[in-house]
Amino acid sequence: MTALVTADDLAALEDAVAHAFATGDDRHLKVLGYGEISSVLAWDTARGPVAVKRLPPFPDAARFDAYAALVHDYLASLAARLIAPVRTELVSRPAPGGGTIAYLVQPILAAASLAPRVMAAGDEAGAVALFTRIADAVVGYVDDRHGLDGQLSNWAVDAEGGLRYLDVSTPMLRDAAGAERLDGDVFMASLPWALRPVVRRLLLRDILAKYYDPRGVLLDFLGNLYKERLDRHLPALLEVASARVTPGFDLREVRRYYRGDARSWALLQRLRRMDRAWQRGVRRRPYPFLLPGRIDR
Ligand SMILES: Nc1ncnc2c1ncn2[C@@H]1O[C@H](COP(=O)(O)OP(=O)(O)OP(=O)(O)O)[C@@H](O)[C@H]1O
Ligand SMILES: [Mg+2]
Secondary structure (H helix, E strand, O other): OOOOOOHHHHHHHHHHHHHHHHHOOOOOOEEEEEOOOOEEEEEEEOOEEEEEEEOOOEOOHHHHHHHHHHHHHHHHHHHHOOOEEOOOEEEEEEOOOOOEEEEEEEEOOOHHHEHHHHHHHOOHHHHHHHHHHHHHHHHHHOEOOEOOOOOHHHEEEOOOOOEEEOOOOOOOEEOOOOOEOOOHHHHHHOOOHHHHHHHHHHHHHHHHHHOOOHHHHHHHHHHHHHHOOOHHHHHHHHHHHHOOOOOOOOHHHHHHHHHHHHHHHHHHHHHHHHHHHHHHHHOOOOOOOOOOOOOOO
């Protein structure tokens, strides 16, 4: 299979992104989706448009190689446990000041194929059918060594009706001793120092832990239906989830969970915006991340 992007494509992409970081003007970049940590952009290449996600810079080749091996293992592990990941390639180039810049590249999925759109466009029976497949995939994959962020925005339905998992930038695999294989410090380094204790607390302790527990992943999925404005389906989907894990769920637990989760992420985004203002306005330095605008929670 030919690669999704060439070295020239990558050079042009990185120029455009570096320009946005340096000037604070990102109007020439087309954002496909803002996640809590990174953003996914559409990028035109000679072979057609692709979806690209810029990763935090890697301080050296060894750290990049370890990450590349981990992404490779994660894609294989998903497929081995019956979750079809979206075709994903990892491309890299040396960073001007040393280290490695890397992007994850995927084909652009049609907007109408993204799971939030699929669920929003359908009726309750459609929502139950889609969630049943996601919940079965979660329960079949997740255990204390295999983690997954199963929220609705991480799935798509392909042209043949197959379920696809798209969010593979944070591979959640633990080794035999139970240690996280992802180098938390590389991902932490992408954050301003003032945020690291918050994120270390939020991400590494609470947030990562729940992704290795099927019940935690399903609770997170259900809570996120508020953010997706699909909470009208909660009563029906609660039943689907409750049939798969013990104890089951009730609305109160889901609401309480979501309020706590939304508060944590909103705080993180506020801190990042403050840091951006500080870096640009006071330190006169480029701010090397694309932040979401206001997220309605
Ligand atoms: N290949 C793609 N084609 C079209 N849209 C995409 C594609 N990949 C991602 N998106 C959009 O961007 C959103 C964010 O992508 P993704 O889930 O990979 O990142 P994320 O949630 O920011 O991950 P993290 O928070 O772990 O960094 C998706 O929910 C989807 O709407
Ligand atoms: Mg995501």
